[in-house]
Amino acid sequence: MITMGRGAVSDGKDTNENQAPTRILEGNKTIIIYFSRSGNTEKQVRLAQKILKTDVYELVITNPYPSDYQTTVNRATQERENHDWPTLEGKIPDLSKYDTILLGHPIWAMTLANPMRTFLEKYGSRLADKRLASFSTNAGYGSGDTQDLLHQLTPDSTIILNNYTVEDTHALQTEQRFIKWLKKIN
Numbered sequence: 001m002i003t004m005g006r007g008a009v010s011d012g013k014d015t016n017e018n019q020a021p022t023r024i025l026e027g028n029k030t031i032i033i034y035f036s037r038s039g040n041t042e043k044q045v046r047l048a049q050k051i052l053k054t055d056v057y058e059l060v061i062t063n064p065y066p067s068d069y070q071t072t073v074n075r076a077t078q079e080r081e082n083h084d085w086p087t088l089e090g091k092i093p094d095l096s097k098y099d100t101i102l103l104g105h106p107i108w109a110m111t112l113a114n115p116m117r118t119f120l121e122k123y124g125s126r127l128a129d130k131r132l133a134s135f136s137t138n139a140g141y142g143s144g145d146t147q148d149l150l151h152q153l154t155p156d157s158t159i160i161l162n163n164y165t166v167e168d169t170h171a172l173q174t175e176q177r178f179i180k181w182l183k184k185i186n
């Protein structure tokens with residue numbers, strides 16, 4: 001494995017380059033909606049799905065980020081500065097069917113990765129009365145303003161639970177902590 005900037009163990013490419021986006025839509029009451037560029041968060045998602053038996057929907061953007069880390073950082077910065085969030089491809093599942101929505105995403109620039117920002121800008125208003133929690137991977141700088149943004153981009157009645165974040169390279173050895181969090185929020 002190659003270490004790609006900021007300590008991320010990564011294939012450095014969009015996770016969907018060689019595989020179809022993850023879709024597990026089986027009528028569960030909890031869904032994980034996630035974005036993962038280089039695979040760290042996707043590993044968390046797989047574990048979470050196994051433990052909680054949730055539906056899963058992977059966000060895909062129309063113009064995937066490049067494999068090069070720095071080029072990705074530059075593009076993400078531009079998008080953030082201009083509030084020009086990436087466009088999501090495909091149809092988001094009917095969120096009204098779910099009681100709990102878990103958002104899995106990397107931390108970019110001390111906030112939610114841009115595709116998750118797109119999701120919340122577009123669909124956050126549909127999360128009234130739902131339980132909502134974020135889990136994320138980061139390169140050692142924590143979850144930034146994640147919690148605040150969830151509050152900002154959802155209705156007052158959304159029940160926002162404590163988030164979980166882990167440093168990407170520590171994810172494996174801290175799995176038990178993640179499992180504990182999953183069982184608590186479920």
Ligand SMILES: Cc1cc2nc3c(=O)[nH]c(=O)nc-3n(C[C@H](O)[C@H](O)[C@H](O)COP(=O)(O)O)c2cc1C
Binds near residue numbers: 010074106111138168
């Ligand atoms: C554009 C970009 C910005 C990032 N900004 C941060 C940051 O502000 N803080 C941090 O701890 N890690 C940052 N990272 C590192 C990622 O959060 C970390 O490697 C994460 O595990 C990647 O998840 P993924 O493999 O699911 O895409 C950044 C990565 C990218 C690509």
